Amino acid sequence: MKEKVNQMFKDKLFLVMLVLGLLTIVAAAGVFTVQRGKGNETNPYLEVPQPEMIAQETDPELPPVAGASDGTKNAKDIIQAPSQTAVAKNENQGNDLAAEAGAGQNAAEALVLNFNDSSKMTWPVRGNVILDYSMDQTIYFPTLDQYKCNPGIVIQADVSTPVEAPANGKVLEVGVSDEIGSYVVLDLGNEYKATCGQLKEVCAVEGEYLKQGQIMGYVSEPTKYYSVEGVNVFFELQHQDKTVDPLNFME
CATH class of the missing domain: 1.10.287 (Helix Hairpins)
Structure with a gap:
């Protein structure tokens, strides 16, 4: 009997000690966690500033x-x-x-127009001159079968050839006449004006500024006044509203 009592006492004492040991371990872990939270350990994660x-x-x-x-x-x-x-x-x-894309750039850009008696123009189209400028005497017009003065030159060309602005200019007029068909009149500055006729698909617009070499339109079939002469571009140059020989200004 005495041995049973001793054994029970030992068992209870072991359990008490075990419980105390577990409590001690838990308490120690809590203290370690608190101290770690108060310490200056390096954060293993990268902190991104706001x-x-x-x-x-x-x-x-x-x-x-x-x-x-x-x-x-x-x-x-x-x-x-x-x-x-x-x-x-x-x-x-x-x-x-x-x-x-264009976007009206040419229409908005104002060019300096300073054409003068020493300026040179490019040809609106490249071709032979089939009728010369002649205002001091008459020349023969085959289609009309008559002699008369010619205020410009008639340049041989092919249908649909691009017609270019001979110099920087502002479009004064775009129109149509029985004799020279669709035409464009350019203000070159200093009271010089150039007229290109026998055109089609005119893309120049009144008030627009054109740079030298810019396309104004394309060569059309000739009007009835030039059916014998054939496909051509009529080109006239004026100074102070008087015609002058364009060939004197051609490059």
């Missing part, structure tokens, strides 16, 4: 920026700079695309 913190801080290691009074640039400015550059780039690209 945007507003980046905007307020200045990095002393950044290189000096031209134009900055203190030789440094705020991080907020660095963040904003790419977006501003991108906007400007997009606007420039938009302008470049508009220019490539």
Whole structure:
């Protein structure tokens, strides 16, 4: 009996000690956790600063920026700079695309018109002169079968050949006449005017500025006044409303 009592006492004592040991371990773990939370251990995760913190801080290691009074640039400015550059780039690209597409560029651009007695023109089309300028005497017109004065020159050409502006000019008039068909009148400056006739598909617009060599239209079939002479471009040059010989100004 005595041995049973001793054995029970030993068992209870073992259980008590076991419970005390577990409590001690739990308490020690809690203290270690609290101390670890108060310590300065390195955080294993990368801390990303908030945007507003980046905007307020200045990095002393950044290189000096031209134009900055203190030789440094705020991080907020660095963040904003790419977006501003991108906007400007997009606007420039938009302008470049508009220019490539035409977009009324020629109509809006005012050229300096300074044609004078020493200026030279290019030919509206390349070809033989089948009827010369003649205002001091008459020349023979085969289709009309008569002699008369010619205020311009008649240049041989092929149907649908592009007709180019002979010099920088402003379109004064786009019209049609029985004799020279569809025509374009250009103001070259200093009271010089040029007229190109026998055209079709005229793309010049009144009030528009044309650069030298820019297409005004295309060669048409001749009117009934030039059926024998054949396909041609009529070209006339005036100064102070008086005709002059265009060949004197041709390159």
